[in-house]
Amino acid sequence: xxxxxLIYVAFGLSVLSGFxxxxxxxxxxxxxxxxxxxxxxxxxxxxxxxxxxSNILSHNFQMTYVWEYxxxxxxxxxxxxxxxAGQQGSFLLWGLTLTLIGFFLIPYLKERNYExxxxxxxxxxxxxxxxxxxxxxxxxxxxxxxxxxxxxxGFMPKEGRGLNxxxxxxxxxxxxxxxFLGYSAMTIPYIFAISGLLKKDYxxxxxxxLPWTLFASAILGLGLMLGGLWAYETLGWGGxxxxxxxxxxxxxxxxxxxxxxxxxxxxxxxxxxxKTNFVLAFLTFLFVLYATFLTRSGVLxxxxxxxxxxxxxxxxxxxxxxxxxxxxxxxxxxxxxxxxIKSPEINFKVSSKEFIVSLGVIALLLVTFIVLFGTSWPIIxxxxxxxxxxxxVKWYNQLNLPLAVLMMVFSSLALYFSxxxxxxxxxxxxxxxxxxAGVILTLISxxxxxxxxxxxxxxxxxxxxxxxxxxxVVKNIRKDKKLxxxxxxxxxxxxxxxxxxxxxxxxxxxxxxxxxxxxAEFKGYRIEHNGKERVELDKHDREKYEYxxxxxxxxxxxxxxxxxxWSEFNDxxxxxxEPGVKMTPFKDIYIAMALTPHYDVKPVALKKQLSAPxxxxxxxxxxxxxxxxxxxxxGPMNENxxxxxxxxxxxxxxxxxxxxxxxxxxxxxxxxxxxxxxEPVWYDLDTTNIQIGFMQIMPDKENLANSGALFxxxxxxxxxxxxxxxxxxxxxxxxxINLVWIGTILIVGGFFVSLFKxxxxxxxxxxxxxxxxAENN
Amino acid sequence: xxxKYIFGGLIILTFIALAMFxxxxxxxxxxxxxxxxxxxxxxxxxxxxLKDKETNYNPExxxxxxxxxxxxxxxxxxxxxxxxxxxxxxxxxxxxxxHYENDIFISNQILTKCPSKYEGTIEELQES
Numbered sequence: 001x002x003x004x005x006l007i008y009v010a011f012g013l014s015v016l017s018g019f020x021x022x023x024x025x026x027x028x029x030x031x032x033x034x035x036x037x038x039x040x041x042x043x044x045x046x047x048x049x050x051x052x053x054s055n056i057l058s059h060n061f062q063m064t065y066v067w068e069y070x071x072x073x074x075x076x077x078x079x080x081x082x083x084x085a086g087q088q089g090s091f092l093l094w095g096l097t098l099t100l101i102g103f104f105l106i107p108y109l110k111e112r113n114y115e116x117x118x119x120x121x122x123x124x125x126x127x128x129x130x131x132x133x134x135x136x137x138x139x140x141x142x143x144x145x146x147x148x149x150x151x152x153x154g155f156m157p158k159e160g161r162g163l164n165x166x167x168x169x170x171x172x173x174x175x176x177x178x179x180f181l182g183y184s185a186m187t188i189p190y191i192f193a194i195s196g197l198l199k200k201d202y203x204x205x206x207x208x209x210l211p212w213t214l215f216a217s218a219i220l221g222l223g224l225m226l227g228g229l230w231a232y233e234t235l236g237w238g239g240x241x242x243x244x245x246x247x248x249x250x251x252x253x254x255x256x257x258x259x260x261x262x263x264x265x266x267x268x269x270x271x272x273x274x275k276t277n278f279v280l281a282f283l284t285f286l287f288v289l290y291a292t293f294l295t296r297s298g299v300l301x302x303x304x305x306x307x308x309x310x311x312x313x314x315x316x317x318x319x320x321x322x323x324x325x326x327x328x329x330x331x332x333x334x335x336x337x338x339x340x341i342k343s344p345e346i347n348f349k350v351s352s353k354e355f356i357v358s359l360g361v362i363a364l365l366l367v368t369f370i371v372l373f374g375t376s377w378p379i380i381x382x383x384x385x386x387x388x389x390x391x392x393v394k395w396y397n398q399l400n401l402p403l404a405v406l407m408m409v410f411s412s413l414a415l416y417f418s419x420x421x422x423x424x425x426x427x428x429x430x431x432x433x434x435x436x437a438g439v440i441l442t443l444i445s446x447x448x449x450x451x452x453x454x455x456x457x458x459x460x461x462x463x464x465x466x467x468x469x470x471x472x473v474v475k476n477i478r479k480d481k482k483l484x485x486x487x488x489x490x491x492x493x494x495x496x497x498x499x500x501x502x503x504x505x506x507x508x509x510x511x512x513x514x515x516x517x518x519x520a521e522f523k524g525y526r527i528e529h530n531g532k533e534r535v536e537l538d539k540h541d542r543e544k545y546e547y548x549x550x551x552x553x554x555x556x557x558x559x560x561x562x563x564x565x566w567s568e569f570n571d572x573x574x575x576x577x578e579p580g581v582k583m584t585p586f587k588d589i590y591i592a593m594a595l596t597p598h599y600d601v602k603p604v605a606l607k608k609q610l611s612a613p614x615x616x617x618x619x620x621x622x623x624x625x626x627x628x629x630x631x632x633x634x635g636p637m638n639e640n641x642x643x644x645x646x647x648x649x650x651x652x653x654x655x656x657x658x659x660x661x662x663x664x665x666x667x668x669x670x671x672x673x674x675x676x677x678x679e680p681v682w683y684d685l686d687t688t689n690i691q692i693g694f695m696q697i698m699p700d701k702e703n704l705a706n707s708g709a710l711f712x713x714x715x716x717x718x719x720x721x722x723x724x725x726x727x728x729x730x731x732x733x734x735x736x737i738n739l740v741w742i743g744t745i746l747i748v749g750g751f752f753v754s755l756f757k758x759x760x761x762x763x764x765x766x767x768x769x770x771x772x773x774a775e776n777n
Numbered sequence: 778x779x780x781k782y783i784f785g786g787l788i789i790l791t792f793i794a795l796a797m798f799x800x801x802x803x804x805x806x807x808x809x810x811x812x813x814x815x816x817x818x819x820x821x822x823x824x825x826x827l828k829d830k831e832t833n834y835n836p837e838x839x840x841x842x843x844x845x846x847x848x849x850x851x852x853x854x855x856x857x858x859x860x861x862x863x864x865x866x867x868x869x870x871x872x873x874x875x876h877y878e879n880d881i882f883i884s885n886q887i888l889t890k891c892p893s894k895y896e897g898t899i900e901e902l903q904e905s
Contacts, residue, residue, distance in 0.1 A: 350784065362785050366792045373796070377804065388807040390821070395803035399796055406788070513836050573866040594860040596834055607829060706829075726836055728860050 003051050003139030007130060010044035013037050014127040021120030031115055035106060038123060045099040045126075049083075049092060052138050056082055061157040064145040065089065065138040071162035073541045081172040082163055084180070087296060087315070088138035093177065094292075095129040097184040102126070105188065105212075114208060118195035121329075125187050128322050135314050162541065165567040165576045171230040175223060179250060182220025183288050186253050188212040189260060190285030190330070193278050197333040202341045203267075206277050210264045211758045214485075216284075217257045218751035224254060225744040236579035236592045238732065239504065240740055243396045245300045248375040249291035255368040256284040261751075262361050269419055270354050274341055275334075282330040287372075289323045299379055351424055353417035360410035363403045370399050397504075401454055404497050408461040411490045412468035437467035450506075458501060465494040485754030492746025499739025503588075509732030515598065515724050522731045525589060526552040529727055530559075541568040547727065551582045551589050558582045562593040562729075588734040598726035605698055607708040611654075615713045616690045624709055625652040627697070628666055636673075646670050649678070651694050651709045655686065662686055667694040667711075682714070689716045805874060810851035813877045821874040822882070826865070827852060834861050845873065845882070853877070857884040864889045 017037030024030035052065075056079060061067040069089070070082035084093040102122055109115040143151040189209045196205030227247065228240035241247060260280040263273045294300055297316045348355040373380075374391040381388045416422075416430045441463030442456050450456060469487040476483055512520040512527075519528040530548040546561040560580030566572045575595060582589040602615045604622070611623035628650035638644045650666040669678035680693030696710040714720045808820045822845070826832070830844035830852075841857040855873055865871070868889035875884035 359785060359788065362788055366789065370792075370796060389804040390807075391800075392803045392805060395799060398799060398803075399792065402795075403792065511839055513839075570864065570867045574861075574864060576864075596836055596860070598836065610829075728836065728839065 003048060003055075004137055006044055006048045006051065007133050007137060007139075010041055010048060011127060011130040011134060013040040013044060014123050014130055017041055018120045018123040018127060021115070021123060022117060024116045024120075034119060034123075035110075035115070038102060038106065038119065041123065041126060042099050042103050045096055049096050052089065052092065053080065053083055055139075056080070059160065061160050062141050062155070063138070064140045064142050067142060067157050067160045069161070069163055071160040071541070073539055074163060074168075077170065077173050078163055078168055081167075081176075084176050085163055085167065085172075086138075088133065088136050090176075090180070090296070091129055091132050091136070092138060093180050094184060095126060095133065097177070097181045098122075098126050098129065098187065101181075101184050101188070112208060114192075114195065114205075116195075117198050118191050121191040121194050122187065125191075125326075128318075132315065132318055132322075135318060162567075162569050165542070165565050165569055166235065168565075169230070169234050171226070171234060175226045175230055178219060178226060179223035182216060182223045183250075183253070183291075185212065185216035185219055186257060186284050186288045188216060189257070189281035190326070193281035194329060194333055197278065197337045200337065200340065202274050202337075203271075206264050206267050206274075209281065210261070210268070211755060213257055213260050213264060213281075213284075214751050214755040214758065217254065217261055218748055218755060220250070220254045220257065221744070221748040221751060224250060225741075225748060228744070229741070232737075233581060234578050236577055238579075238590065238592060238730075240737075241500070243371075243374070243393045245375050246295050248371050249294045252368060252372050252375070253284050253287035253291060255364060255371065256280055256287055259361055259364045259368065260284055262357060262364070266354050266357055266361075270348075272348070272354065273358075275338075278334055278341075282327075282334070286323065286327055286330070289319070289326060293319045293323055294375065294379075349421055351417070351422045353414050353419050353422070356410050356414040356417050360407055360414065363406040363410065367400055367403050367407075370396065370403075401458060404493075405457055405461045408465040408490075408494055408497070411493075412461075412465045415468055415472050431464075431468075434464045434468045434471070438462075438464035452505075455501060455505065458497060462494040462498045466491055469494075482754075482757050485750040485752070485757060487750070488753060489747045489750025492743045492748075492750060494743070495739045495746065496743025499736050499741075499743055502736035503734040503740060506735050507732050509730055511728065511730050513596075513598075514727045514729060520729070520731065522589075523733060524553060526550075527591070527729070527731055528552065529729075532564075542566060543572070547580070547593065549580050549591055549729070551591075560589075560591060562591055564593065564595055583738075585738060586736060588737050590732045590734050592730040592732075594728040594730075596726050596728060597723040599723045600721040601713050603695070603710055603712045603723075605708055605710045607700075607706060610708075614685060614690065614692070616715070617685075617688055620655065620657045620685060620688070620690075622692070622711070623654040623656075625654055625664065627651055627707075627709070643673065645673055647673060649694075649697070657686070667692060669694040671697070680712075684716065690714075691716055693720065809849055810845070810847045810853050811849065813882060814851075814853065817876060817878065819874070819876050821872055822847060823870065823872050824848070825870055826868070845871065853882050854880070855882045855884050857887055859885075859887075862887045862889050 014037075017034050017040070020030045020034035020037060024034055055063055055066050056070050059066070059070070059072050065086060065088055066082075069085040070079055074082070082089070084090045102119070105122065106115065106119065109118055141153075142157065143153045143155055189212065192205040192209035192212075196202060224247075227250075231237045231242070232240045260277065263276050263280055267273050267277055297319050299316075348358060374396055377391050378388055412434065413427075413431070416427050438460040442460045445456065445459045450459065469491045473484060473487045473491075476487070508523065510520070510522055512522075514520060514529040516529055516531050519526055521527075528550040530550055532545045532547045534543065535546050536542060536544045543566040545564050547564070549560050549562060551558045551560060560582050562580035563578035564575040565577070566575045577593050579593065580591040582591075604612045604615060606612055606622070606624040608624055608626060611621050614620040614622055631644075631647040631649065636643055647670070648668060649671050650668045652664060652666050654664045655662045665683070667680070667683045669680040671678050676696065678693075678695050678697075680695060682691040682693050684690075685692055691714050693712050693714070694709060695712050698708040698710055700706040700708070712720060805819055805821050807823060808816065810822055810824065813820050813822050824845045824847035827844040827846050832843040834841045839859060841859060841861045843855055843857075844852055845855050846852045855875075857873070857875075862868075865887075870889075872888040873882060873884040874886040875882055877883075
């Protein structure tokens with residue numbers, strides 16, 4: 001009840017706050033009221049989150065959400081992460097991060113006299129998320145969720161269902177919160193842009209929103225990078241990026257935000273691109289909403305490796321309304337003011353820096369469009385009514401490669417250009433060293449075996465871009481630190497692309513099978529399977545094994561530990577795997593694992609009325625007819641009224657060979673009631689030397705009558721060979737994968753550098769002063 | 778006309794054209810089993826695993842075989858080059874990508890979907 005009430009209170013306060021902020025024009029008292037209500041929203045939102053967290057920590061399984069995603073066996077860090085393991089909690093986390101951002105946004109806006117309207121739109125976004133939480137509350141009780149099935153009010157399940165083992169990893173504590181913080185920060189350019197339009201301020205908002213756009217790009221970029229690392233290091237996808245719809249949908253707003261940073265920068269320098277900035281600021285937020293719609297509404301259900309829960313028609317509709325409303329708000333305000341926006345006649349000359357940067361912007365927009373179109377394609381096919389289809393990964397790679405080349409070339413060339421006009425003849429002299437660097441890197445890669453033309457072009461532009469940006473880092477490190485962030489990010493992009501090319505296109509792999517003690521050879525490495533160790537013995541809901549895989553080259557041995565994790569989460573039916581990775585500076589050895597039992601003689605599992613050939617002599621066939629459970633029918637207790645330890649069971653089979661029917665007979669076994677395993681009475685098959693044993697009943701949980709039986713075979717007088725575990729290893733190398741991580745760190749780091757340069761007190765004062773000047777004018 | 782528009786426009790048009798031309802070869806349609814049987818193209822099929830029919834992993838060839846049924850009740854045998862996917866047993870739905878050839882669907886990718894396990898069921902609630 002309390003949680004529900006708090007959500008209503010927060011919703012009410014957010015509407016109130018938004019109302020005051022929107023009507024507050026020139027009225028300080030209304031602004032103050034809006035602010036107070038906002039602090040109320042902040043406090044309530046914190047209370048809601050604390051309340052959910054306390055219910056999770058105290059294992060209150062009466063709440064459906066707590067029951068569905070957590071359990072008493074989870075350690076504290078994972079228990080905390082179940083806060084956002086499901087839909088409702090994710091929305092709450094989104095709302096919470098938004099509210100906290102707003103808390104820091106208010107003083108920034110207040111100081112610059114920009115709070116009116118801006119905060120109003122911001123609170124409106126929070127109100128919408130609260131509305132979703134009203135309809136899809138994390139505080140629902142199990143008897144409310146299952147109301148139609150007569151669950152007793154006050155019913156308390158003893159144990160929760162627990163967290164998906166795939167997610168049981170420290171990454172879940174890091175990646176989602178950062179991603180949501182990034183998503184939330186992407187709201188800020190939008191609210192500044194709307195506010196600018198409504199207040200007929202078409203320029204100042206750009207300067208004010210720039211640091212926040214940098215912040216949003218940095219954080220969402222960090223989130224994307226960590227997602228890639230998670231997929232590579234733990235989830236065993238073999239790579240860091242798969243162009244999966246879920247990944248793509250968070251990449252799209254990041255791409256527009258990064259584009260926006262560039263167009264804002266051009267605007268600062270030239271006064272142009274005002275409308276472009278409006279549109280990009282709108283798109284960034286709208287794409288966040290679109291991403292949420294794609295990943296939370298179930299529309300992409302069949303097309304992603306991520307699992308989606310269908311959230312029900314209400315959330316689907318709410319998200320759709322949410323998206324359309326904010327789109328309409330943007331379109332209408334922009335349309336109304338369109339004629340009033342007076343761009344100075346900025347005729348970018350072909351020889352100007354702003355023109356070259358704009359070309360880079362076009363390349364970025366094309367990448368955005370390609371990712372957007374590819375990701376949305378299954379929905380588009382639904383809407384236009386053609387056969388549903390999905391886009392292959394190679395389409396993204398093919399098209400983005402030339403665009404990546406253009407981005408690198410333009411972003412590097414632009415550095416030699418001057419604003420407004422450049423003497424082109426001087427440029428040619430300046431780029432000679434850069435081009436040489438590109439050629440050298442290309443030659444090196446040819447020697448290393450790269451022979452595809454498009455890859456060589458990419459390598460060339462990487463070399464060019466790295467050299468040019470390095471040159472400018474060195475030039476500017478003393479003089480003008482402002483642009484350092486940009487250079488670093490561009491170097492990062494080049495390194496990322498080089499790493500992606502090398503580790504993606506030049507990864508080799510083999511698939512091998514290994515029993516304990518066996519080994520395989522891979523590119524000069526000897527890979528040995530040296531047993532396994534059970535870990536986390538104190539936890540009773542799982543059997544988790546770390547395998548000892550030794551990767552040996554010359555005299556150097558590295559042991560990696562791929563993991564097989566059997567969990568009660570899926571009734572131990574199949575294990576979850578983690579890869580083992582040997583990381584070295586120039587390449588990783590990546591070992592992805594799967595398991596299969598290995599039998600020297602193949603066992604046969606049969607359900608009633610099914611038949612199969614006999615393993616040691618396939619001219620014979622056996623058909624299972626029925627179970628004979630005479631002993632069991634006498635009851636589970638023996639004469640002394642104690643539970644029986646053993647029971648005789650039989651299975652009726654029909655034997656035949658290629659000459660026809662032989663006979664029907666019963667195979668007996670003594671079943672151990674504790675282990676459910678059988679001690680078979682070995683049955684001689686016809687005149688052969690083969691014996692059949694009835695090893696086990698294979699129960700069908702859904703329909704016991706449909707259970708089957710497992711048979712094994714041996715030679716008369718021989719011993720039964722027991723199954724051995726066989727590892728299936730996919731061993732691959734990932735050349736220069738470290739460039740991917742270094743590159744992404746530089747890209748993200750570059751944004752932070754720019755942000756901190758922008759946020760130094762001196763800079764802030766300057767912005768303030770110029771703002772006041774602008775207002776006085 | 779201004780040179781800059783020609784230049785920028787050229788980049789945009791080239792890429793849109795490139796994207797469109799390469800699009801057809803790079804999409805995989807979702808079809809029913811009946812349609813998959815009638816076609817020799819690369820397609821993807823949505824359905825569920827038939828537990829009662831023969832399911833087998835061949836470690837020597839690293840091939841996984843099973844039978845699949847779609848919504849309209851048609852079935853076919855799937856031969857997947859690779860190991861049995863994670864979560865295959867508990868998957869409520871599977872999506873296979875590949876093509877149909879000689880009475881078998883040759884698959885190179887399987888996606889498993891486990892919605893039922895991610896949202897609690899009343900039975901589980903009462904068991905716990």
